[in-house]
Amino acid sequence: xxxxxxxxxxxxxxxxxxxxxxxxxxxxxxxxxxxxxxxxxxxxxxxxxxxxxxxxxxxxxxxxxxxxxxxxxxxxxxxxxxxxxxxxxxxxxxxxxxxxxxxxxxxxxxxxxxxxxxxxxxxxxxxxxxxxxxxxxxxxxxxxxxxxxxxxxxxxxxxxxxxxxxxxxxxxxxxxxxxxxxxxxxxxxxxxxxxxxxxxxxxxxxxxxxxxxxxxxxxxxxxxxxxxxxxxxxxxxxxxxxxxxxxxxxxxxxxxxxxxxxxxxxxxxxxxxxxxxxxxxxxxxxxxxxxxxxxxxxxxxxxxxxxxxxxxxxxxxxxxxxxxxxxxxxxxxxxxxxxxxxxxxxxxxxxxxxxxxxxxxxxxxxxxxxxxxxxxxxxxxxxxxxxxxxxxxxxxxxxxxxxxxxxxxxxxxxxxxxxxxxxxxxxxxxxxxxxxxxxxxxxxxxxxxxxxxxxxxxxxxxxxxxxxxxxxxxxxxxxxxxxxxxxxxxxxxxxxxxxxxxxxxxxxxxxxxxxxxxxxxxxxxxxxxxxxxxxxxxxxxxxxxxxxxxxxxxxxxxxxxxxxxxxxxxxxxxxxxxxxxxxxxxxxxxxxxxxxxxxxxxxxxxxxxxxxxxxxxxxxxxxxxxxxxxxxxxxx
Numbered sequence: 001x002x003x004x005x006x007x008x009x010x011x012x013x014x015x016x017x018x019x020x021x022x023x024x025x026x027x028x029x030x031x032x033x034x035x036x037x038x039x040x041x042x043x044x045x046x047x048x049x050x051x052x053x054x055x056x057x058x059x060x061x062x063x064x065x066x067x068x069x070x071x072x073x074x075x076x077x078x079x080x081x082x083x084x085x086x087x088x089x090x091x092x093x094x095x096x097x098x099x100x101x102x103x104x105x106x107x108x109x110x111x112x113x114x115x116x117x118x119x120x121x122x123x124x125x126x127x128x129x130x131x132x133x134x135x136x137x138x139x140x141x142x143x144x145x146x147x148x149x150x151x152x153x154x155x156x157x158x159x160x161x162x163x164x165x166x167x168x169x170x171x172x173x174x175x176x177x178x179x180x181x182x183x184x185x186x187x188x189x190x191x192x193x194x195x196x197x198x199x200x201x202x203x204x205x206x207x208x209x210x211x212x213x214x215x216x217x218x219x220x221x222x223x224x225x226x227x228x229x230x231x232x233x234x235x236x237x238x239x240x241x242x243x244x245x246x247x248x249x250x251x252x253x254x255x256x257x258x259x260x261x262x263x264x265x266x267x268x269x270x271x272x273x274x275x276x277x278x279x280x281x282x283x284x285x286x287x288x289x290x291x292x293x294x295x296x297x298x299x300x301x302x303x304x305x306x307x308x309x310x311x312x313x314x315x316x317x318x319x320x321x322x323x324x325x326x327x328x329x330x331x332x333x334x335x336x337x338x339x340x341x342x343x344x345x346x347x348x349x350x351x352x353x354x355x356x357x358x359x360x361x362x363x364x365x366x367x368x369x370x371x372x373x374x375x376x377x378x379x380x381x382x383x384x385x386x387x388x389x390x391x392x393x394x395x396x397x398x399x400x401x402x403x404x405x406x407x408x409x410x411x412x413x414x415x416x417x418x419x420x421x422x423x424x425x426x427x428x429x430x431x432x433x434x435x436x437x438x439x440x441x442x443x444x445x446x447x448x449x450x451x452x453x454x455x456x457x458x459x460x461x462x463x464x465x466x467x468x469x470x471x472x473x474x475x476x477x478x479x480x481x482x483x484x485x486x487x488x489x490x491x492x493x494x495x496x497x498x499x500x501x502x503x504x505x506x507x508x509x510x511x512x513x514x515x516x517x518x519x520x521x522x523x524x525x526x527x528x529x530x531x532x533x534x535x536x537x538x539x540x541x542x543x544x545x546x547x548x549x550x551x552x553x554x555x556x557x558x559x560x561x562x563x564x565x566x567x568x569x570x571x572x573x574x575x576x577x578x579x580x581x582x583x584x585x586x587x588x589x590x591x592x593x594x595x596x597x598x599x600x601x602x603x604x605x606x607x608x609x610x611x612x613x614x615x616x617x618x619x620x621x622x623x624x625x626x627x628x629x630x631x632x633x634x635x636x
Contacts, residue, residue: 004351005231006163007184007192007212013155014182019175020152020160020361051075051085055332066332070095070122070305077126082373087149089166092328094125095305096321149330150352151177154361162352166327167298190214193235195289195296196344197282197311198336199303202244202274204282205336207237208292211349232349236292238285239338242274254306279310286311290318299325300344302333405444407433412445415453415469418462427472437472450508451481458508463517470521476505477534506536516541 047063049055052075057063066072075085086094150162151174168180192212198205210233244252246267253271257263286293293299299319301311312319319326331347334340356364397405407430414423431437441447441456450456454474457465470476480503509515522531523540531537610618 004161004353006167006181006349006351008231009161009181009185009351011185013161014185016155017153017161017178017181018155019178020154051079052088055088057332058334062332062334074122074125077122081126087165087330088332089149089328089330096326153178153181154358156358158355158357160354160356160361162354164330164348166300166330167348170324187214188212190295192297193292193295194345195293195299196341197299197301197303198333198341199278199282199307199310200336202242202278203239203336204241204278205237205239205338205341206282206285206289207338207341207345208235208289208296209233209345210235211297211345232345234342236289237338237341239336240281242278242281244271244274244278246271252306282310283314283317286318287316293318296325298327299323300327300329300348302329302336404433405442408442408445411453412441412447412456415457415462415465416460418457418460418465420464420468423465424468437469437474438478448481452478452505454478455480455505455508458505458514461511461514463511463513466514467517467521470517473528476518476529476531476537479504480508504534504536516546 047057047060049057049063049066049072052066052072055066055072057066071088071091074091079085149164149166151165151168152160152162154160163177163181165177167184168177172180191210191214193208193210196207196209211231213229213231246253246256252275253263253268254275257268257272262268301308303311311317312321312323329344329348331344333344411423411426411430411434413419414426427434437454438452440451441453447456450459452474454466454469454476455478457469506515506518509518518531518535518537519539519541521528522535522537523542523545526540529535532539610621613621
C-alpha cells in the first residue's frame with residue numbers, strides 16, 4: 001500500500017486531484033464518506049460519537065472515557081447553545097489559545113495549582129463562542145458544514161482520498177491544501193520525521209519516527225538485490241509507568257488535592273511522588289532526545305491540560321508553547337503504549353480512500369446540507385437609546401450627612417434585632433437628632449414596607465421594643481405605606497370600612513404577644529390615641545383580664561388532663577375484658593362436687609344450681625363466676 005502513503009503518492013494521482021467541496025459553495029469540507037479502503041486499525045472501531053467529529057471507539061470503555069473528556073463536554077455545550085462541534089485538534093488549538101491569553105496573569109502560579117482549570121476552560125470557551133455568535137450579522141448566518149478532521153480530494157471519475165488536516169501547516173487556507181499535499185511529496189535529505197508523545201493515567205509512551213524515505217539513491221551495484229526502504233520507521237521509542245491515579249476512582253492525585261484539599265494517606269503520598277517522578281522522567285527523556293526533536297517536522301502530543309505543561313514552558317525545554325509544529329491526535333486514542341503509537345502512526349500516514357461517482361457525491365452533499373440545523377434567527381436588539389437610562393451622578397455626601405446616615409442605620413438595626421438596652425442608651429444620647437419617636441424612616445435605608453420605628457419593631461416581632469416605643473408615646477395610627485390605597489372613593493359593591501381601610505402597626509403583628517402589648521397600652525393609656533378606631537386595636541387588656549384568662553387556661557388544661565386520664569382508665573378496662581378467655585357455648589359444663597354452702601348459681605362446676613336454666617343464662621352465670629375469681633386473684 002505504498003501508493004497510498006501520504007508522502008509517497010503517485011504523480012499521476014496528484015495531477016488528477018481537485019479539492020473536494022460541498023455544493024453549497026462555502027468551501028467547507030464534506031463529511032468523511034464511507035471508505036472502501038481504510039487502514040487495518042480503523043476497521044475495528046464500531047462505536048462512534050454523534051456529537052464529536054471523527055470520534056470512533058473499539059469498545060464501550062473507550063466511549064465512556066471519551067464522554068468524560070473536555071472535548072466532548074465542550075461540543076455538547078456548544079451544540080446546546082446552537083453552535084457547531086469541533087474536531088479534537090481544533091479544540092486543543094482553542095485551549096492553547098485560551099492558555100496563551102491567560103498566561104500573563106498565571107505565570108507565577110505553581111504547576112499543580114492549575115490542574116482544575118480544564119473544567120473552567122470549557123465554560124470560558126463556551127461563553128466566548130456565545131459572544132462570537134451574537135456578533136455575527138443576520139446576513140452571515142447561513143448553514144455551514146462543520147469542519148472535519150480530514151481534508152478530501154476528488155480524482156475523477158470515482159476516487160476520493162482524505163488526508164488529515166493536522167499534517168498541513170497551520171496557516172494553509174482551504175484552497176491551499178492541494179498544493180501543500182504536492183509539496184509533501186518532495187524528497188528531504190534524511191527523510192521526514194515526527195515526534196509522538198502520549199501520557200495519561202501515569203502511563204507514558206514516546207517515539208521518534210521517520211515517515212518518508214531518505215531521498216538518497218545510492219547507485220550501489222551488487223549481486224544481491226537491495227532491500228526496499230519502508231515508508232515509516234521507528235527511530236527511538238520509550239514507555240514507562242508511574243502510580244499516579246486513584247484506583248477505582250479515577251483522576252490524578254493533584255486534581256483531587258485541588259478540589260478537596262491535601263489528603264494525608266500513604267496512598268496519596270505515593271501518588272504525589274509518582275506524579276513528580278513521571279514529570280522528571282519525561283523531561284529527562286526530552287533532554288536526551290533534544291536533537292532528534294529539533295529535526296522533527298511535526299510533534300504530536302496527547303495529554304490533558306495539566307499533563308501538557310510537562311512537555312513545555314520550563315527551563316531548558318526543547319518544546320515551547322508557541323511551536324508551530326505542535327499537533328494533537330485528530331482521533332480518539334487508547335492507553336499510551338508502544339502498539340498504540342504504531343497504530344496512530346499508521347492512521348496518520350495512510351490516506352483514506354473511497355470510490356463514489358460525482359452523482360452520488362452530489363446527492364450526498366445535498367442530503368447532508370439538508371440535514372444541517374437551520375440557523376436560529378438572531379434576536380432583534382432594541383435601539384441603544386431605548387436601553388440607556390439617564391445616569392444620575394452619585395451625590396457626594398458631607399461628613400455630617402454620612403454621620404447622620406450611620407446613626408439611622410444603627411437605630412434600625414437595634415430596633416429590628418430587639419436590642420433594648422443599647423437602644424435606650426442610644427436614644428437618650430441621639431434621640432433629639434433623629435427627629436422624634438415618630439420620625440419617618442428614610443428611603444435610603446431600604447425599608448419600604450414600614451414607615452416608623454413602631455411598625456419596624458412590630459414587623460420584626462420584638463415585643464419588648466414595641467412596648468418601649470409605645471411607652472415613648474409613639475403614634476400607633478400611622479398607616480403602613482405599602483398598604484396605602486390610592487384614590488378616595490370606593491368602587492361599587494365595596495365596603496369602605498373593611499375593604500378600603502388603611503393598615504396600621506397593629507395589623508403587622510404576627511403573634512399574640514405583640515398584639516397583647518398594644519392592648520395593654522390601650523388599657524393603660526386610653527386617652528393617648530384613638531386605639532379602638534384609627535389604631536385598629538380591638539379591645540383593651542387589663543391585669544384582671546389577663547389573670548382571668550390565665551385561670552381559664554389552667555382550668556381548661558386541668559379538664560383536658562382529667563379527660564385524658566379517664567380515657568386511659570377506660571382503655572385499660574377494655575384491654576382486661578379482651579384478655580378474659582371466651583366461653584365456648586357448645587361445650588357442656590361439667591359438674592363438680594361441693595360440700596360447702598351453695599350460692600346463687602351453685603358452686604364452680606355444680607350442675608345442680610344451674611339445672612333448668614337456658615343456655616344463655618348458664619353462660620352468663622359462668623362468666624360472672626370467672627370474673628369474681630379474677631378479682632379475688634387481683635386482691636391477693
